[in-house]
Amino acid sequence: MRYVFKTTYDRDIDLHQHGWSRAKVAVLAGLMIVLPFLVGEYYLAEATNTLIWALAGMGLMIAVGHTGQVSLGHAAFLAIGAYANSALMNVGVPFLISFPLAGLITGLFGAVIAIPAVRMSGIYLAIATLAVFVIVEEMVILLEPITGGVGGIMAPSIQFFGISFDRYGALENFYWLCLAIVILVTWGYANLMRSPTGRSFLAVRDSEVSARALGINVTRTKSLAFGLSTGVTGLAGALMGHYIGFYNYELFSIFISINLLLVVTIGGLGFIQGAFLGAILITAVPQVIAILRDGLNANFGINLGSIPGLDTMIFAAILILFIIFEPAGLYGRWLKIRTWFDIFPLARRDMFRRQKSYLKTERMK
Amino acid sequence: MEFLQLIIGGLANGCIYGLVALGFVMIYKASEGVNFAQGDMMMLGAFVALGIGNTDQMGLPFGIAVILAMAIMFAVGWGVERVVVRQIFGQPQFALVILTIAMGFVFRFVAGSIWGYTPLVLETPFAGQNFRGGGLVVGLADLVTIGVTLALTLALWAFFAFTKIGLAAQAASQNQMAAYIVGVPVMRINSLIWGLSGAVATVAGVLYATKGAIDPNIGLLGIKAFAAAVIGGMGSLPGALLGGLIIGVIEPVAGRYAPGELAKMSPYIIMLVVLVLRPGGLFSQIQMKKV
Amino acid sequence: MSLLEVNDLAVHFGGVKAVDGMSFSVEPGEVFAIIGPNGAGKSTIFNLISRIYEPTRGTIRFDGKDLTAQKSHDIARLGIARTFQNIELFDHSTVLANLLMGQHTHRSTNFVQDILFLGKVRRAEREHRHRVEEVIEFLELEAYRNKMIAGLPYGVRKVVEIGRALALGPKLILLDEPASGLSVEETQDVAFWIEDMRRDMGLTVLMVEHDMSLVNQVSDRVLAVANGRPLAMGTPQEVQADPHVQAAYLGTPEEDAA
Ligand SMILES: Nc1ncnc2c1ncn2[C@@H]1O[C@H](COP(=O)(O)OP(=O)(O)O)[C@@H](O)[C@H]1O
Ligand SMILES: [Mg+2]
Numbered sequence: 076m077r078y079v080f081k082t083t084y085d086r087d088i089d090l091h092q093h094g095w096s097r098a099k100v101a102v103l104a105g106l107m108i109v110l111p112f113l114v115g116e117y118y119l120a121e122a123t124n125t126l127i128w129a130l131a132g133m134g135l136m137i138a139v140g141h142t143g144q145v146s147l148g149h150a151a152f153l154a155i156g157a158y159a160n161s162a163l164m165n166v167g168v169p170f171l172i173s174f175p176l177a178g179l180i181t182g183l184f185g186a187v188i189a190i191p192a193v194r195m196s197g198i199y200l201a202i203a204t205l206a207v208f209v210i211v212e213e214m215v216i217l218l219e220p221i222t223g224g225v226g227g228i229m230a231p232s233i234q235f236f237g238i239s240f241d242r243y244g245a246l247e248n249f250y251w252l253c254l255a256i257v258i259l260v261t262w263g264y265a266n267l268m269r270s271p272t273g274r275s276f277l278a279v280r281d282s283e284v285s286a287r288a289l290g291i292n293v294t295r296t297k298s299l300a301f302g303l304s305t306g307v308t309g310l311a312g313a314l315m316g317h318y319i320g321f322y323n324y325e326l327f328s329i330f331i332s333i334n335l336l337l338v339v340t341i342g343g344l345g346f347i348q349g350a351f352l353g354a355i356l357i358t359a360v361p362q363v364i365a366i367l368r369d370g371l372n373a374n375f376g377i378n379l380g381s382i383p384g385l386d387t388m389i390f391a392a393i394l395i396l397f398i399i400f401e402p403a404g405l406y407g408r409w410l411k412i413r414t415w416f417d418i419f420p421l422a423r424r425d426m427f428r429r430q431k432s433y434l435k436t437e438r439m440k
Numbered sequence: 441m442e443f444l445q446l447i448i449g450g451l452a453n454g455c456i457y458g459l460v461a462l463g464f465v466m467i468y469k470a471s472e473g474v475n476f477a478q479g480d481m482m483m484l485g486a487f488v489a490l491g492i493g494n495t496d497q498m499g500l501p502f503g504i505a506v507i508l509a510m511a512i513m514f515a516v517g518w519g520v521e522r523v524v525v526r527q528i529f530g531q532p533q534f535a536l537v538i539l540t541i542a543m544g545f546v547f548r549f550v551a552g553s554i555w556g557y558t559p560l561v562l563e564t565p566f567a568g569q570n571f572r573g574g575g576l577v578v579g580l581a582d583l584v585t586i587g588v589t590l591a592l593t594l595a596l597w598a599f600f601a602f603t604k605i606g607l608a609a610q611a612a613s614q615n616q617m618a619a620y621i622v623g624v625p626v627m628r629i630n631s632l633i634w635g636l637s638g639a640v641a642t643v644a645g646v647l648y649a650t651k652g653a654i655d656p657n658i659g660l661l662g663i664k665a666f667a668a669a670v671i672g673g674m675g676s677l678p679g680a681l682l683g684g685l686i687i688g689v690i691e692p693v694a695g696r697y698a699p700g701e702l703a704k705m706s707p708y709i710i711m712l713v714v715l716v717l718r719p720g721g722l723f724s725q726i727q728m729k730k731v
Numbered sequence: 732m733s734l735l736e737v738n739d740l741a742v743h744f745g746g747v748k749a750v751d752g753m754s755f756s757v758e759p760g761e762v763f764a765i766i767g768p769n770g771a772g773k774s775t776i777f778n779l780i781s782r783i784y785e786p787t788r789g790t791i792r793f794d795g796k797d798l799t800a801q802k803s804h805d806i807a808r809l810g811i812a813r814t815f816q817n818i819e820l821f822d823h824s825t826v827l828a829n830l831l832m833g834q835h836t837h838r839s840t841n842f843v844q845d846i847l848f849l850g851k852v853r854r855a856e857r858e859h860r861h862r863v864e865e866v867i868e869f870l871e872l873e874a875y876r877n878k879m880i881a882g883l884p885y886g887v888r889k890v891v892e893i894g895r896a897l898a899l900g901p902k903l904i905l906l907d908e909p910a911s912g913l914s915v916e917e918t919q920d921v922a923f924w925i926e927d928m929r930r931d932m933g934l935t936v937l938m939v940e941h942d943m944s945l946v947n948q949v950s951d952r953v954l955a956v957a958n959g960r961p962l963a964m965g966t967p968q969e970v971q972a973d974p975h976v977q978a979a980y981l982g983t984p985e986e987d988a989a
Contacts, residue, residue: 084860087827088853145534147541191716197533198474198674202666203715206708209663213701263846270845270852271831271838271859274824278832281821288781288815289899290807290836299842329660333541340538345823383557384549391545398539399527 090265107254111247119250123242125358126253127314132338132350133264134308139336140344141268142300143280144193145201148208149308149335154215154327156181156309157230157316162221164231171235174256174313181309186302193297208332215324227323230316242317253314260307264347267303276300308335330387337390341397343404352405360393361386445576446692452582452651454688455589459644460665461672461680462596463637468674469600470609470633473525473536477544478641479662484547485513485642486649486658487555490562502565506646510639517638521631529627544659551656559653566650581650589681592643596636597677609633667711673721682722686710732795734759734903734935735780740789741959742779749775751959753789757903762929762936764950766943766970768979772959773939774816777905781813782806793903808836810902814892814909816939822881826891829880830866833898834859866894870924886917893924897932904928906938910945918945925949943971955979 091097111119131153138144159180163173192203215222222228233240233252240248267273275296278286283293312327319326334357342353364386371377401408463478475481492498493505500508520543528535569580600606612626648658668687672679687707695703714721733756740753750772757763765773778784780791782803791798793809801809812833821829837859840852867873870890880888889909896904909925910918922945928934940946946953946967953970955962963973970976 084857084864085853087860088856139534145537147537191712195715195719198537199670199715199719201474201534201537202670203712205663206667206711209708210705210712213705217699217701266848266852267842267846270848270856271835271840272842272845274828274832275835277824277828278821278835281823282819284783285815285819285821285895286832287783287803288807288813289833289895290804291832292802292804303842329663336538336541384552387545388549391542391549394542395524395539395546398531398535398542399524402528402531402535 088269090269104258108251111250116246119246121358121362123246123250123253123318125354126250126257127311127318128335128338128358129351129354130253130257130260130314131308131311131335132342132354133260133347134304134306134311135335136304136339136342136344136347136350137264137276137307138301138304139339140346140349141273141280142276142297142304143197144297144301144304145197145336146204146301146304147201147329147332147336148204148206148211149305150327150329150331151204151208151211152181152185152305152308153312153315153331154211154324155184155305156312157322157327158215158218158222158228159309160313161228161230161316169235170233170240174310177313178306178310181312182302182306185305185309186298189298189301190294193294193301205329208329212324212327215327223323225323227321229321230319233317242320249317256310256314260310261347264307268347272299334390337394341394341404343406343408344402346404346406349404349406352409356393356405357390360389364389443693446696447689448576448578448582450689450692451685452579452585452688453691454668454685455585455681456644456648456684457661457665457668457687458681458684459589459592459640459647460662461669461684462593462677463640463644464666464669465672465674465677465680466596466600466633466637466640468669469677470612471630473533474540474674475634475637476537476540476662477520477547477659478637479665480544480547480659481513481517481638481641482645482648482662483654483656483659484516484551484645485509485638486562486645486654487551487560487656488512489642489646490560490649490654491555494560494563502563506642509646510642513638513642514635515638517641518631518635520638521634525630525634526627544662548656548659555656557655557657559655561653562646562649564646564650579651581647585647585650588643588647592640593677593681596640600677605629605632664707667707670711670721671714673723676721676723679721679723733757733792734794735937736790736792737776737780738790738792740776740779740791741787742775742784743787748959750779750786753956753959753961755954755961755964757935757937759902759935760929760933761951762925762938762949764946764953764967765937765939765956766941766946766953767956767962771956773956774907775959776956777813777907777939780806780811780905807899807901810900811905812896812899812901812903813905814889814896814907816907816911818885818888818892820880820888820892820895823879825877825879826872826875826883826894827863827867827877829891829895830863830898831859833866833895834862836899837862862900863898866897869897869927870894886913889913889917890920893921897928901934903935903937906936906940908939908941910940910942918942921945922948943967 086092091100110122114122131149134152135146135149138146156177160173160177163176164170168176188207192200195203216224232244233249238248239245240252242249275286275291278289278291279293279296279300286293286296315326316322338353338357339350340353341356342351343349397404460478460482463481464475467473467475489505489509490497492500492508493502524539524543525536528539564581566579566581566584571578571580571583600610608624609629612624612629645654648654648661664687665684668683669680671683671686672681687710690706690710691703694706735757737756738754741751742749743751753772753776765776767773775784779786780798782798782801786799793811796809798806821832824832839855840849844852867876870893872890872894875883875887875891880891883891889912893906893909909921913921925936925938926949928936938950950967952965953967954964955970955973955976957979962975962979963970
């Protein structure tokens with residue numbers, strides 16, 4: 076067991092409570108930075124994809140995990156971010172400006188639609204976001220001059236300081252760019268969660284009446300959270316557009332929304348780390364399935380390739396198993412394992428038993 | 441005249457949305473949970489009926505096929521509650537949202553594996569039969585759809601309003617803990633309701649299939665049915681039907697007089713407007729939480 | 732001038748007159764108790780003051796301001812803190828975080844500054860923490876500082892909720908049944924804390940309580956209510972001697988009124 080002796084309050088306020096955890100993060104970041112020298116083109120592209128999904132996952136995590144607002148429509152915000160960024164770049168705005176602007180536009184859009192939406196309780200909000208998703212999807216098709224309509228558009232090439240960050244021309248650079256953005260956003264997110272704003276999110280998530288009684292403006296807090304959530308998702312959308320290169324509205328399908336929800340739930344709701352674990356899972360599973368499929372085919376002559384939709388089916392099964400057996404997600408499971416080792420051999424079997432609570436009626440919200 | 445024709449077709453479509461919405465509302469009334477797989481249950485029900493009834497499959501008579509399909513889907517709904525949904529009893533509401541979304545994928549995979557992804561046509565006795573009069577053409581299928589929907593809504597409403605089990609189900613939804621303590625068999629009622637909603641979904645699926653080909657993705661219609669349920673107010677059966685009818689009628693009318701994309705958006709725009717003006721839907725049941 | 736003045740207050744839910752024609756005033760620095768049978772409308776009075784419910788009729792003035800013109804999230808800023816009858820804590824946060832959330836009205840930074848965690852944010856955090864530590868010391872919560880609420884015993888959670896209200900630094904604190912479900916020792920602690928709040932912190936306390944020994948011990952004045960209406964007001968002894976009160980509330984002689 077590790078004891079942390081606190082000398083001042085600063086210890087608690089700091090992001091890392093002890094040097095060990097700071098060192099771990101530093102090693103991880105270092106490893107990520109040198110990754111292009113360690114792996115080939117194919118896996119570097121996959122790693123980039125994972126980073127982009129982690130970014131989108133962090134976006135959704137702010138809403139679902141930290142403010143308790145379930146959104147089934149976050150693919151719409153990916154789309155808005157992607158199209159806003161490419162539209163700005165196409166009229167000559169450099170990436171370094173268009174990119175944050177795309178996040179800002181998406182965030183403002185999210186915050187504005189949140190103002191009526193946040194008055195609704197859980198399930199209604201989820202359905203409203205689904206409606207917003209469909210509306211945005213149709214708008215994308217309608218706004219052909221910006222979005223290329225059904226035909227789609229080509230993401231402009233990124234270039235600044237005379238260096239190309241093109242996904243196909245200079246993958247390493249694009250990877251580093253994504254990594255830098257993800258690190259920055261993670262840092263900002265972690266800061267948020269140790270400050271009054273983040274605490275007000277958690278307050279609203281756990282008890283709205285109490286939050287009000289403490290002087291928290293619930294509507295404003297929820298729209299702020301939803302705006303930040305959609306803003307970060309918009310940033311991810313902009314990167315996703317560049318990553319895919321040529322895309323139309325189908326890139327941002329309802330299934331992407333669902334996959335994002337999967338990222339945050341399986342990763343671990345309420346933990347920033349969960350977004351990363353979830354993103355790794357969602358990008359790695361198709362790879363693993365492909366490898367298994369080839370292996371089965373080569374060694375046993377079983378051809379799974381003939382079963383369409385198997386990937387989604389496996390995702391669905393994983394999701395169901397997690398919801399039933401480990402609602403705290405991968406990160407929650409990891410925390411339990413770590414606690415178990417920390418206090419070994421003192422762990423009791425009932426220690427991690429889930430507390431059964433009974434559904435309280437939503438109609439009495 | 442053309443307008444009237446649009447309305448009739450729209451009402452028939454709206455009935456199907458309404459029926460799927462009824463399925464949501466039933467489960468919501470009983471457990472305050474929302475089954476996002478309701479549309480996929482409709483799809484599966486249609487395929488099961490097709491598998492039993494079509495001549496190139498099992499080839500049983502249509503009526504028997506529908507009844508058997510309803511029975512099978514009752515068992516599926518009941519089983520889903522017993523095996524999966526019950527496991528997360530007491531978890532936050534959105535756990536069920538995610539769980540049922542995943543269930544929907546499973547249903548789609550099952551249907552796709554058995555019946556493939558190319559559209560199939562369910563053989564029905566109503567196919568191609570039309571009534572003409574006064575410049576209107578009304579399909580028999582449309583009339584059957586409207587009739588069956590009205591009868592089913594009425595029956596379900598009576599079930600919740602008058603029968604002991606129906607009343608107990610509603611009581612259970614208000615406060616599961618309290619209902620549990622006073623001896624309401626909360627679990628058993630939930631299974632029953634899920635089974636019933638599977639049967640209702642099958643009726644919706646068969647009626648849907650009378651109007652065109654089906655494939656494993658028709659379950660996405662569930663999203664529209666959601667809009668219907670929300671417009672009506674999640675807890676109200678007549679509200680669900682009304683919401684379905686509103687959407688059913690608006691769609692073709694908007695499609696006639698506005699660009700196609702706008703027509704596709706119209707159900708959701710209406711839903712958002714209703715939610716903004718009356719956050720609990722037309723037949724609102726939301727009250728303040730007591731502290 | 733009274734700190735809190737409630738005048739002809741009423742709220743009706745459908746046909747239920749939860750509170751009807753309620754009038755009373757609370758003086759600065761006093762401990763004022765509301766007693767009454769279950770369903771008498773006591774919690775509803777609190778909810779009206781917190782602006783969770785919209786009154787059907789009547790006025791509430793606090794510190795000279797009309798509360799009915801305020802939003803529910805503005806009440807805290809005016810200096811009113813409260814607890815809830817069925818504990819409403821933030822279950823998935825630690826005790827420390829819960830208490831820090833009580834500091835919300837004292838926040839001096841906006842969300843952009845928070846995201847960048849500027850020096851100003853750190854300095855503000857130190858101050859929040861400092862104030863919260865005072866509350867922790869006062870309520871002797873040191874052992875629970877970093878524990879999650881969800882795993883804590885009922886009695887501790889009850890105290891944390893009082894702590895969260897105190898962290899707000901209010902002028903008036905509303906306690907809804909602070910001793911319900913507590914052991915005799917825990918109730919005694921609550922009694923001492925209430926006295927300290929008044930004496931050392933200069934707080935005014937308005938509480939709803941069933942435990943008459945606690946009411947007798949700490950309160951200056953008592954208001955008895957039944958069916959949403961005021962029945963009697965005065966010192967604890969006067970109110971308990973009132974025949975209306977005895978009829979409505981203390982009807983059963985074995986009540987812990989002694
Ligand atoms: N939000 C509400 N909706 C309907 N009735 C309510 C509501 N809040 C309180 N009531 C009713 O008002 C009456 C007083 O309740 P309450 O103030 O909680 O009593 P107590 O004195 O026990 O705290 C009760 O009959 C209760 O049912
Ligand atoms: Mg009460």
